[in-house]
Structures are given as structure tokens and as C-alpha cells.
Amino acid sequence: MTADLEAQLRAASLRVTRPRLAVLAALRDHPHVDTDTVIALVRSDLPTVSHQAVYDVLRALTEAGLVRRIQPGRSTARYEARVGDNHHHVVCRSCGVIADVDCAVGHVPCLTASDDHGFVVDEAEVVYWGTCPDCAADRISQ
Ligand SMILES: [Zn+2]
Ligand SMILES: [Zn+2]
Numbered sequence: 001m002t003a004d005l006e007a008q009l010r011a012a013s014l015r016v017t018r019p020r021l022a023v024l025a026a027l028r029d030h031p032h033v034d035t036d037t038v039i040a041l042v043r044s045d046l047p048t049v050s051h052q053a054v055y056d057v058l059r060a061l062t063e064a065g066l067v068r069r070i071q072p073g074r075s076t077a078r079y080e081a082r083v084g085d086n087h088h089h090v091v092c093r094s095c096g097v098i099a100d101v102d103c104a105v106g107h108v109p110c111l112t113a114s115d116d117h118g119f120v121v122d123e124a125e126v127v128y129w130g131t132c133p134d135c136a137a138d139r140i141s142q
């Protein structure tokens with residue numbers, strides 16, 4: 001299982017290190033987690049790894065395109081290992097839980113601006129906001 005993570009790092013010209021493998025594995029198993037959660041997950045594997053080391057790994061992996069950083073609205077940054085498919089996110093306004101929504105078009109920008117003002121548009125940020133099933137059920141039972 002780590003073999004394909006090692007291959008991903010090598011393909012991105014990144015040195016294979018245990019913290020990098022641990023962060024990638026954590027994000028593959030737990031999409032859309034914040035930095036503190038990544039640190040906790042990595043530490044269950046590598047107890048001595050520092051906060052700074054995890055921050056550095058997240059930055060390097062994001063810059064290399066192996067990890068996607070998302071920040072819907074004003075929420076804290078979340079990270080995921082599902083990259084390259086321009087999928088979108090549906091976010092619960094009550095509890096902040098995030099789920100993936102496949103992009104109908106599949107490539108950026110998937111919304112055509114009615115007037116692009118001469119800009120070369122390379123991204124349209126689409127976030128769906130709503131109430132997740134758990135929060136909707138809570139509301140009904142109250
Ligand atoms: Zn919710
Ligand atoms: Zn996602």
C-alpha cells in the first residue's frame with residue numbers, strides 16, 4: 001500500500017520520507033481534515049514528528065500537486081489527497097462536514113463566465129452549501 005504512495009512522491013520528484021508517506025496515507029484514509037487532525041493522525045504512526053514537520057510536508061505536497069488544500073468560506077484549511085479531477089465540495093453550514101461532489105464537466109473552469117472581461121479564466125470555485133443529513137435529522141427531531 002505504501003508502494004503506490006512512494007511512487008507518487010517519486011513521480012513528483014519528492015524524496016520519499018516517512019513523514020511524507022504518513023501524511024499522504026492519513027489524507028487518503030481521511031479526506032478533508034484540518035492541520036491539527038493531520039498531525040494527530042500522523043502521530044499515531046510517528047509519535048515524535050513535530051508540528052512544523054507536518055506543516056512543511058503539507059506545504060511541499062500541496063505545491064507538488066499531490067495534495068489539494070481547500071478552504072470553503074472562512075473555515076480553516078482542509079487537505080485531501082484526491083487531486084486532479086476538479087471535483088467540488090458540499091459543506092454543511094451547521095457542523096462543517098464536507099463531502100465530494102463530482103464535477104459534471106470534469107475540467108477547469110467548469111462554469112463559463114457570462115462576461116470574462118477579457119481575462120483568461122482558469123478556475124471557477126464552486127462550493128455547495130447546505131445541511132447534512134445528520135443535522136437535518138436533528139432539526140426535525142427538535
Ligand atoms: Zn451537519
Ligand atoms: Zn474533496
Ligand SMILES: [Zn+2]
Nearest residue numbers: 103104105110
Ligand atoms: Zn465542475
